[in-house]
Amino acid sequence: MPPSSSEEDAARPASEFVARISLNLPNGTPLRIALDQCTRVDHPGEMIHGKVVETVYAFDQPVIPAGSIVSGRILSVSPVSGVKRTLAYASGNFSPFHKYEVTFEMLTLLDGRQFPIKTAVSSGKAEVVHLLSNPDKAKQTGAAGRAADNAKQEAKGKVQEAREQVHETWQKITAPGRMHRFEQFLLWQSPYRRQYLEQGTRFVADLDAPLDFGETTRTGVQLAAVGGAPAPDSTLKARLVAEVSSATATRGTAVTAILTEPLYSPAHQLILPANSRLVGRVLQAKPAHRLHHNGELRVIFERIETSEEAVQALSQMQAHAENSQASSQAMAGNLEGLEVARSAHMMLDAEGGARTTDSKTRYLSTGLAVLLAAAATHPDGEHGTTDAAGDPGVRTAAGGSGFRLTGALLSLAVKSAPVSMAFGAYGASASIYSNFISRGQDVVLPKDTPLEVGFGRPPPTAASQPRSP
Structure with a gap:
C-alpha cells in the first residue's frame, strides 16, 4: 500500500517544506509620494501627478518600487474662514491660502502594470528633512559593518540596487535649491499670490482598500532565521x-511602529x-510653554513582534521544524533618524531625543525690527534741510517690517512719519511676541512618520522578565 501524502510530509526534512506567503x-499601508509637476490649487478636479519615493514591501518582496507613477486629483478647496482672513490681512497678506484635500486614484508600476487605488491623503509638505542622532555613525562603521552592508546589498540584488539609485536621483532632482527658496521668499512678500502645489511636495497616501500582488513561496531554509535576534547596531x-506629541503624551504612553523594510x-x-x-513607550515628554519654551520628546522601543505573515508561514512548518524562533523578543531601541517637515524645526540629540529649535536669526530679525521702528521716529536731516516724514528708505523698511510689501509701498507713498512709526512699531512688537513671548512649538511626530531605530540587546534583567499577556 503506497504511503499517504501526510506520511510523505512527515518523512520529508523540514528544510524541504514550502510555505505559501x-x-x-x-488597509492603511502608506505610499510616500512626491509631485513631479507644479499644480495650481484653484478648484476641485485639478489633476495631480507624482512618483513613489520609497519602495513598499510585502513580506520580503518589493511590490511597489520607488519611481512608480501615481495620479490623482484635488478633491476639495475649502473657503478661508473670517478669522484666518482677518489675521492674514493684518500681516499684509490679501490672498490667504486655502485648505485643500487631494486623493490618488491610479498606480502604475515600473513594469507597466496598473492598479486602481483608493487613498486617504495627509496634508502636503513642501520640504522634508532627514534628521540623524549620530550623523558620523556611517563614517565610524568598521570593516565588519561594511562587510555586512555589502552582503545585504548583494542579497537585494542588482535590480533593487538600480531602483534605489533611481530613488536617490529623484530626491536630488526634486529637492528645492537656494534660488527656488529665494523666489518663494519674494513671492511671499507680495500681498496677492496664487496658491500652488510645488514640484517635490510630499504626500503620504494611506490605502483605503487592500492591494493584492499574488503570493510567493519560501522554504524552511529561507525562513530558518525569521524571528531571530538582529545583529547588534542593526538599523530598523x-x-x-499613530501620532505622538509632546503636548499630549506622558511618560509611559504606548508607541507602536511597523517595519517598512525587511531586515x-x-x-x-x-x-x-x-x-x-x-512596541515601545514614551520615556520623556515635555510640552511647550509660554515665553517660547519648546517641547521635548523621547521614545524607546522594547519589543519586536514578528509579522502575521511570518507567523503563519512558520506555523505551516512548525510541526516539521526541530527548532522554532519566538514570535516576540525583547530589544532596546532608540531613535537614530526620522523624516519630518522642515517647518517643524526639529532636531535629534545623541540619545535619540527629539526637540524643536528656534530660528537662528530670531535675535537678528527682532533687533532689526526694533531698530527700524526707532529710526522711523527720527526726521530726515540732509543738506541743511529737515524732512519731517523721515528718510524714504527708513520709511519703506519700517513699513515692510510691519506689513511686508504692502506696508513698504504705503509708507513710501504716504510720506507720513506717524504711519511709518505705526508700521514699524507693529512689526517690532509682532517680532518680539512671536520670537520670545508666545508659546513654543511642540514636538509632533505625525502618523506614518518614517523612523530609523537602532537595535540593541536589552539588559539581562529586562530580557528575563515575563511578558504580560
Whole structure:
C-alpha cells in the first residue's frame, strides 16, 4: 500500500517544506509620494501627478518600487474662514491660502502594470528633512559593518540596487535649491499670490482598500532565521502607527511602529519581514510653554513582534521544524533618524531625543525690527534741510517690517512719519511676541512618520522578565 501524502510530509526534512506567503498590502499601508509637476490649487478636479519615493514591501518582496507613477486629483478647496482672513490681512497678506484635500486614484508600476487605488491623503509638505542622532555613525562603521552592508546589498540584488539609485536621483532632482527658496521668499512678500502645489511636495497616501500582488513561496531554509535576534547596531526602518506629541503624551504612553523594510543578517538570511511591529513607550515628554519654551520628546522601543505573515508561514512548518524562533523578543531601541517637515524645526540629540529649535536669526530679525521702528521716529536731516516724514528708505523698511510689501509701498507713498512709526512699531512688537513671548512649538511626530531605530540587546534583567499577556 503506497504511503499517504501526510506520511510523505512527515518523512520529508523540514528544510524541504514550502510555505505559501500572501503578498498583500493591507488597509492603511502608506505610499510616500512626491509631485513631479507644479499644480495650481484653484478648484476641485485639478489633476495631480507624482512618483513613489520609497519602495513598499510585502513580506520580503518589493511590490511597489520607488519611481512608480501615481495620479490623482484635488478633491476639495475649502473657503478661508473670517478669522484666518482677518489675521492674514493684518500681516499684509490679501490672498490667504486655502485648505485643500487631494486623493490618488491610479498606480502604475515600473513594469507597466496598473492598479486602481483608493487613498486617504495627509496634508502636503513642501520640504522634508532627514534628521540623524549620530550623523558620523556611517563614517565610524568598521570593516565588519561594511562587510555586512555589502552582503545585504548583494542579497537585494542588482535590480533593487538600480531602483534605489533611481530613488536617490529623484530626491536630488526634486529637492528645492537656494534660488527656488529665494523666489518663494519674494513671492511671499507680495500681498496677492496664487496658491500652488510645488514640484517635490510630499504626500503620504494611506490605502483605503487592500492591494493584492499574488503570493510567493519560501522554504524552511529561507525562513530558518525569521524571528531571530538582529545583529547588534542593526538599523530598523519603520513608520509610526499613530501620532505622538509632546503636548499630549506622558511618560509611559504606548508607541507602536511597523517595519517598512525587511531586515537581513550578514549571511543573507531574512530575520524580520516587513510589517513586523516595534512596541515601545514614551520615556520623556515635555510640552511647550509660554515665553517660547519648546517641547521635548523621547521614545524607546522594547519589543519586536514578528509579522502575521511570518507567523503563519512558520506555523505551516512548525510541526516539521526541530527548532522554532519566538514570535516576540525583547530589544532596546532608540531613535537614530526620522523624516519630518522642515517647518517643524526639529532636531535629534545623541540619545535619540527629539526637540524643536528656534530660528537662528530670531535675535537678528527682532533687533532689526526694533531698530527700524526707532529710526522711523527720527526726521530726515540732509543738506541743511529737515524732512519731517523721515528718510524714504527708513520709511519703506519700517513699513515692510510691519506689513511686508504692502506696508513698504504705503509708507513710501504716504510720506507720513506717524504711519511709518505705526508700521514699524507693529512689526517690532509682532517680532518680539512671536520670537520670545508666545508659546513654543511642540514636538509632533505625525502618523506614518518614517523612523530609523537602532537595535540593541536589552539588559539581562529586562530580557528575563515575563511578558504580560
